[in-house]
Amino acid sequence: MLSIEAHGLTKEFKVYQSRPGLTGAFRDLLNRKYRTIRAVDSIDLRIGKGEMVGYIGENGAGKSTTIKMLTGILQPTAGELKVNGYDPHRQREEFVKTIGVVFGQRSQLWWDIAVQESFRLLQKVYRIPAEEHQKHLDRMIEVLDISSLLDQPVRKLSLGQRMRCELAASLIHRPSLLFLDEPTIGLDVLVKENIRRFLKEINREFGTTILLTTHDLSDIEALCSRVVMLDQGKIIYDGGLAQLRNLWGGGKKIHLEMEKEVLIADLQGRTDGLSVSWEQKGPRQYTVHVQNGETTVSEVLSRLVQHVPIQEMQIEEATTEEIVRKIYSEGMTIA
Numbered sequence: 001m002l003s004i005e006a007h008g009l010t011k012e013f014k015v016y017q018s019r020p021g022l023t024g025a026f027r028d029l030l031n032r033k034y035r036t037i038r039a040v041d042s043i044d045l046r047i048g049k050g051e052m053v054g055y056i057g058e059n060g061a062g063k064s065t066t067i068k069m070l071t072g073i074l075q076p077t078a079g080e081l082k083v084n085g086y087d088p089h090r091q092r093e094e095f096v097k098t099i100g101v102v103f104g105q106r107s108q109l110w111w112d113i114a115v116q117e118s119f120r121l122l123q124k125v126y127r128i129p130a131e132e133h134q135k136h137l138d139r140m141i142e143v144l145d146i147s148s149l150l151d152q153p154v155r156k157l158s159l160g161q162r163m164r165c166e167l168a169a170s171l172i173h174r175p176s177l178l179f180l181d182e183p184t185i186g187l188d189v190l191v192k193e194n195i196r197r198f199l200k201e202i203n204r205e206f207g208t209t210i211l212l213t214t215h216d217l218s219d220i221e222a223l224c225s226r227v228v229m230l231d232q233g234k235i236i237y238d239g240g241l242a243q244l245r246n247l248w249g250g251g252k253k254i255h256l257e258m259e260k261e262v263l264i265a266d267l268q269g270r271t272d273g274l275s276v277s278w279e280q281k282g283p284r285q286y287t288v289h290v291q292n293g294e295t296t297v298s299e300v301l302s303r304l305v306q307h308v309p310i311q312e313m314q315i316e317e318a319t320t321e322e323i324v325r326k327i328y329s330e331g332m333t334i335a
C-alpha cells in the first residue's frame, strides 16, 4: 500500500518583476511583468506505508514547496497526487486527520498556554475519545520525557523541550504519515539522539510512514534507508543510502601501519587482480584505495593479514555529507 503517490507533480510561482527607477515604477503600475519559477518540476514519487524517507536538496531546491503540496497547503500547478488515498488540497478537512506535521521553525502549540492545554485542545480538534487519548498520550509523555513540561507555557520552553512537545502534538491523533521538516535543527546531540530513537520506535510500533526533510544528513543516516534528492525542482536520485555511497562514495581507503617497511611492489603483488591502488605515505605507512562495488575491504585484508606485519589499521569512507556535497558540486556523473 502506498502512503504517497505523485505523478508529474509540478508547482510554478509567478513572480512580479519591478523595473528600475521612477519611470519603471510608473510602467509597472500600468503593465506588470512577471516571470515564472518552476519550484517543483514534474516529479514522480511513490512512498510505501511504513517507509522512512529522507528528502534532501540544497537551499531553494523545492523541498518545502513539495511538502506544502503533499500536506495540502499548496495546490499543485499540474500533476496527479494522492496522499493516504486523498487529494490533499481538495479533500483537506478529511485528509489532515491522517497526517502529522512538524515544521522545525513553526509551532503547532499555543504559545501562551500550558503544553497540556494544547494537547487537550488538539484532542478536541481531532475528536479523539478520552480514554484512548490518555493511554496513547501517557506513552508519548513517557518516551519523550516531557512530564515535567506539561504545566509550562510553550513560550518558556527551550528549543529541545519544545520540539519534544511538538512531536507529541503531531502524533496525538495517531496519523499514519508524518512529515518532519528540519526536526532536529538547533538541538544538542543528546536531544537529537532521543528524538531519533523515538521516531524509530513509532515507525516500528505503529508502521508510521515518515518523510523527513533536513540539512542534517546525520538524521538521514540514523533513520532513513531511502533518500530522495532534489535539484532545481527535479528528482536527481531516488534510492538506497547504501547504494548512493556505493555509486558516489569514491571507494574506501585502508590506512595501514606496518611493523617494518614492506616493498610496495610486494603489496601490489599480494593484491594482484583486485581493484585497488597502493600509495606509500611514510616509512611504514601505506594507504590502499579500494574501488567501490568491485572489491571489498575484507577481500583486500584476507590477502594481507597472513603475510604482511600489520600493526595498526584504519578504514576511511566518505560520509554521506561529503558525497552529497560532491554530487551538488560535480553533478550526477558516477565517480
Ligand SMILES: Nc1ncnc2c1ncn2[C@@H]1O[C@H](COP(=O)(O)OP(=O)(O)OP(=O)(O)O)[C@@H](O)[C@H]1O
Residues within 6 Å of the ligand: 013, 014, 015, 037, 038, 039, 057, 058, 059, 060, 061, 062, 063, 064, 065, 066
Ligand atoms: N511563494 C513563493 N513565491 C515565489 N517563489 C517561491 C515561493 N515559494 C518558493 N519559491 C521559490 O521556489 C523555489 C523553491 O523553494 P523551496 O522553499 O521549495 O526550496 P527548499 O528546497 O525548501 O529550500 P530551503 O532548503 O532553503 O528551505 C525557490 O526558488 C523559491 O525562491
